[in-house]
Amino acid sequence: MNILWDFDGTLFDTYPVYTNIFSQVLGETVDKREIYGKLKISYSHAIHFYDISSEQEEEIKKLKKNISPEDMKPFNGVEGILNFANKNVIVTHKSREGVVGILKYYGWDKYFVDMVTIDDGFPRKPNPSAYKHLHEKYRIDLAIGDRELDLLPAKELGISTCIFQNQTDIADYQLQDYTEFFNTNIPERLNM
Template structure:
């Protein structure tokens, strides 16, 4: 099985670190739950939703660059799925330096045959270009993501989809945790 992975919120639980960062910039005027909810739509959506000023966006960029990879924790059980797959690829809006820093920290670089980041210049999700590139080169069987935005391109290309920790999204498979991957996806 060849799997296309989203990064933030799918392989790694990055939202708590990002929520903390937004909270630091916004202060007590917004609660953490509201920030987390908006981040689950997308990082750029949260910036627009909270109407951040240029100065606040610059502060966010500095804080983001200072997040240590140890604050980006892999989801429990995801490594077993990575080991199971014949081939893993990543498609993320994150930059390559950030992705590689986290993967290096956990010793996971060799799990991935290809990693498409914002540095590649593909249009942002839900555009299919990056997914099509990965599918053409790696014959993707399954796309896993935590948001609808992660699955739309896969659906458009006829790739099976798996939503992680978000049952409100229409997908071929639903996972609340990666320990269930083998009975939910593999055994079906």
């Protein structure tokens, strides 16, 4: 089985760190649960929703540079799936340097044969170009993401989809915890 992964909120629980950064910039009067929800839709959605000024956005970028890999915790059970898959690839809006740094910190760079990052020049999700590029190279069986925009490109290409810690009607599968993966019919159905 070849799996395409989103990064933030799918492989690593990064939203709490980003929520804290936004809270720092916006002030304590803005509810952190609301910030988390807006970020879960998308980073750009949160920027627009809170009408973030260019100065505030620069402050967010500075604070993001101070995030260490140990602040980005992998989700429980992910490594078992990475190890199970024949090939794993990533499509993310993060920088390659950031992704590789976190993967190396956890010793997970060995699990990934390829990735498309914001640095590679592909249009942002939900445009399917990056997915198509990786699907043509690796024949992807499953795309896993935590947001609908992570699944839409896969659906367009006929790739099975799994939503993580979220709900959407377009997902073929839903997981709240990766430890459930091997108790579902996902591995059997996709290895047929």
